Amino acid sequence: MEYSLDLNENQYEVRTLTMGETTIRFRAFEDLVYVRHPVDLEHQKLNLYIPEDYYEGKTIHGYTGKTVPIFFPNASGAYASGPADRPGPNFRLWGRGKPNGIFYALAAGFVVAAPGSRGRTVQDENGDFLGCAPAHIVDLKAAVRYLRHNKDRILGDTEHIISNGTSAGGALSALLGTSGNSVEYEPYLEALGAAQERDDIFAASCYTPIMDLEHADMAYEWMFHGVNHYELHIVKNIGGELHESFVEGDMTPEQIEQSDFLVARFADYVNSLGLEDGTGTSLELSSDGSGSFRNYVTSFVVQSAQRALDQGADLSGMPWITVENSRVTALDLAAHARYATRMKQLPAFDQWDLRSPENELFGTAKQQFQHFTEYGKAHSTAGGELCDSRIVALMNPLTFAKGDRSQVCRHWRIRFGTLDRDTSMAVSVIFAAVLRQAGFDVDYFMPWEIPHAGDYDMDELFTWIRSLCP
Structure with a gap:
């Protein structure tokens, strides 16, 4: 079956949703299939939400229906499939019980396009896996193209699309921001019948991106070298409820040597x-992991600790921090x-x-x-094959x-909590440094005592977006 890429402007619902003391009223266009030939109809669709005030000719924070930016959050985690999300409660461990990012974005007056995308867990009726790399990013690109294809049918400025994601979703947000219109993805997009439009975006918000997987094992050991006891925290979403479990142990002598x-x-x-x-000092490391790059990473943790101290945090129980x-x-x-x-072995x-x-x-x-x-x-103990390096590269921002860099988005907001153990903080520091060195606008910070999480500072995020799109 072939699907039309033309949005039906009359197929929507006007909804009102109250959470806490905040009420939002919006127009919902849901289950919009964004490719002509979907292979996974459950995930290859997006939900579009637009504050109803814009249809009544009102402005919000100075935006009209045609000038308001489009917030583009993906719901991927652990590179599993991500649903086309809806405004409502946040089911992530961090922020559980609060409204999700889509609700906050609509309350702040933004148009929201929430794309679903295939992930590693999706299978067809024959048992074939449909979401292996680079399916995730191909789907997100197709969704961006769908929005541009319908720019005259929807409200929101398709030249001001701001992506957002956490963990694997943060990496996908970063990849969407760096790989705009890259020809490497074109065969995949053509096979799906994606719109013949651009897929570059204006800005990217990336919470704790699990990226640069080719070097992530090295970076993790650099960060946790000498810490040989691990505590794996497992969180599963079962029927909308989060279930937590813990596995702990000690690394083997072979692992310590490696x-x-x-x-x-x-x-x-x-x-x-x-x-x-930023001063022209080279960032380097010695074979033991010491050097100017280590000092540079440390400087971001110091900056975070200083902000926490300024805001009244008590650091006296942390003897590894010197305060004078x-x-x-x-x-x-x-x-x-x-x-x-x-956390990881x-x-x-x-x-x-x-x-x-x-x-x-x-x-x-x-x-x-x-x-x-x-x-x-x-070192495989399972006799596995090696993925084609070209495919691996397509998943690395x-x-x-x-x-x-001609199609890399100009504006970046990257956050990595100081208690994040899912990947090394070095990974995001390297990414931010590469972008800054290339002349891009990068807002990078490590929030104090924040674990592997995202969407915890939505007011600050939306203030950042407004500063880019006045």
């Missing part, structure tokens, strides 16, 4: 990037990592037994799991941020 090896390889990687800080005359003057990053605790991502979500992401239609690094393949 941690030393990966730290040295991470130093090689960092040194190959040619990074600089109300100023944070030093911080031991290794001690901070011990405080945060290690070695290797954290390309696991030797092929059991990580990322191993499944890089599988094929017929083969559920694959390795995606030479290191993982060399740095592939495009370091290449032709």
Whole structure:
């Protein structure tokens, strides 16, 4: 069956939703299939929500129906399929019981386009996997193209699309922001019957992005080197309820030895990037993980601690932080990592037994799991195959941020909590540094004592968007 890409302007509902003391009234266009030939009708659709005030000729924060930016949040986590989300309660562990980002965005006056997308867990009736890489990002690009195809049928400025996502969704938001109109995805988009439109975006909001997976194992060991006890926190959404469990243990002598090896390889990687800080100082590492790059990462944690101190936080119980005359003057990053605790064993991502979500992401239609690094393949205990490096590159925002930057979005907001243990803080620091060095506008910060989470500072996020789109 072929689906039309022309939105029916008369097929909508006007809804009112109250959460807490806030009431929103909006026009809902739901279950909009955004490709002509979907292979997963459950996920290849988006929901479009528009404040009803715009249809009544009103303005919100100075925006009209044609000038208001479009907030584009994806709901991906752990690279699983993400639904086309709706305004309502937040089901994530962090923020549970509060309104979700879509509700807040509508309350703030933004148009919201919430796309669904395939992920690693989707199978067809034959058992073939439909969401392996690069399906996720292809779907998000198709959804952006759908919006532009319908720019004269909807309200909202399709030249001011701001993506948002957390965890794997943060990485996809970053990838959407760096890979605008990249020809590498064109065959996938053509096969689905995506609109013949552009898929670049205006700005990207990225919470704790799980990205640069080719080097994520190295970065994780650099961050948690010497922390050999792990505490894995597992959260599953079952029927809308979050169920938590914990698995803990100690790394084996082989894993500890390999941690030393990966730290040295991470130093090689960092040194190959040619990074600089804002003053022109080269960011480098020695094979033991020390060096100017480590100092640079530490500076962001110090900045976060200082803000917390200024806001009244008590840091006296953290002896690895030195405070003199109300100023944070030093911080031991290794001690901070011990405080945060290690969550994942070695290797954290390309696991030797092929059991990580990322191993499944890089599988094929017929083969559920694959390795995606030479290191993982060399140490495999499951005999897995190695994913084509070209496919792996299509899931890395740095592939495009370091290449032709003509279609990279200009504006970036990246957040990574100081208690995040799902990936290394070095990953997002590197990404922000690459973007800054290329001349892009980057707002990067590490919120104090925040774990692996997103959408916890929506007022600040929307203030940032308004500053870009006055």
